[in-house]
Amino acid sequence: MSDTVLQSLNAGVLQLTLNRPDKLNSFNEEMHLALRAGIQRAHDDAEVRAVLLTGSGRGFCAGQDLGDRDPRKGGPAPDLGHTLDTFYNPTLRLIRALEKPVVCAVNGVAAGAGANIAFACDIVLAARSAKFIQAFAKIGLVPDAGGTWNLARILGEPRAKALALTAEPLPAEKAADWGLIWKAVEDADLLAEATALASSLAAGPTLGLGLTKRLIQAAATTSLDEQLDLERDCQRTAGRSADYAEGVTAFLEKRKPEFRGQ
Numbered sequence: 001m002s003d004t005v006l007q008s009l010n011a012g013v014l015q016l017t018l019n020r021p022d023k024l025n026s027f028n029e030e031m032h033l034a035l036r037a038g039i040q041r042a043h044d045d046a047e048v049r050a051v052l053l054t055g056s057g058r059g060f061c062a063g064q065d066l067g068d069r070d071p072r073k074g075g076p077a078p079d080l081g082h083t084l085d086t087f088y089n090p091t092l093r094l095i096r097a098l099e100k101p102v103v104c105a106v107n108g109v110a111a112g113a114g115a116n117i118a119f120a121c122d123i124v125l126a127a128r129s130a131k132f133i134q135a136f137a138k139i140g141l142v143p144d145a146g147g148t149w150n151l152a153r154i155l156g157e158p159r160a161k162a163l164a165l166t167a168e169p170l171p172a173e174k175a176a177d178w179g180l181i182w183k184a185v186e187d188a189d190l191l192a193e194a195t196a197l198a199s200s201l202a203a204g205p206t207l208g209l210g211l212t213k214r215l216i217q218a219a220a221t222t223s224l225d226e227q228l229d230l231e232r233d234c235q236r237t238a239g240r241s242a243d244y245a246e247g248v249t250a251f252l253e254k255r256k257p258e259f260r261g262q
């Protein structure tokens, strides 16, 4: 297992820690593959019932490692469409397709694809000192890793365009005010708070939570009629789960439910 992404599984929470702190956890090929392997494990391993993504050191992730893109080394211009297809996009799709909650604890600066990977997670907490930067404009690229989709959808065109065209840092608190992330918390409390949240989700009715994630994501592209049909189908599935039976029984018995994720 690569040490560029640390993995630890505790009480159903798979913590994935981006771990190239000297480079602000920017992505080289090894870290790409290690992150993807971590998310894939969350798909495959029934013991994993929530994911917590964070970074080591003072940054969350500075996007692509630009040392690997140094034009001074010569050779033809890289095909960045190919690198998106090969590295970033499969990981983004895996995070979205994972029917388990993904909590992101943004512990410091999140720039370029680093910011947009955070925005692709389900619940994002950020340290008050963290900032989000659409750094692409500074180097002649376009926002990727789903950034144009998330920013335009969540913020609307005026704010999305201003952030992307100026590459101005967006402080965590403002990102929370604008609805881009769930909340900003004191730096010292970030990991404990994010872990508590992920743990409580991991102890939840995993199947129902996964279907809920599917439904909310689907709403970006469905009509109300289609969405009502999808809700009906998912509710039918949730209604047959052991966790639903346990949830109702626990309510009637006035006790805390013990969900098993089934």
Ligand code: T3D
Pocket (backbone or CB within 6 Å): 022, 023, 024, 026, 062, 063, 064, 065, 066, 067, 069, 080, 083, 084, 109, 111, 112, 113, 114, 133, 135, 136, 138, 139, 141, 144
């Ligand atoms: O290529 C493809 O496959 C296409 C996909 C592209 C996706 C992308 O993400 S493109 C955008 C790439 N990212 C950036 O342009 C951000 C570059 N970094 C920065 O602008 C700044 O580092 C930050 C604003 C993120 C943080 O600034 P600051 O002042 O807090 O830290 P620093 O001093 O700039 O960085 C600390 C160290 O990390 C430094 O190394 P050193 O001098 O101590 O040895 C710096 O070079 C290194 N570092 C930071 N970001 C990157 C990086 N090294 C390589 N690649 C980076 N992206």
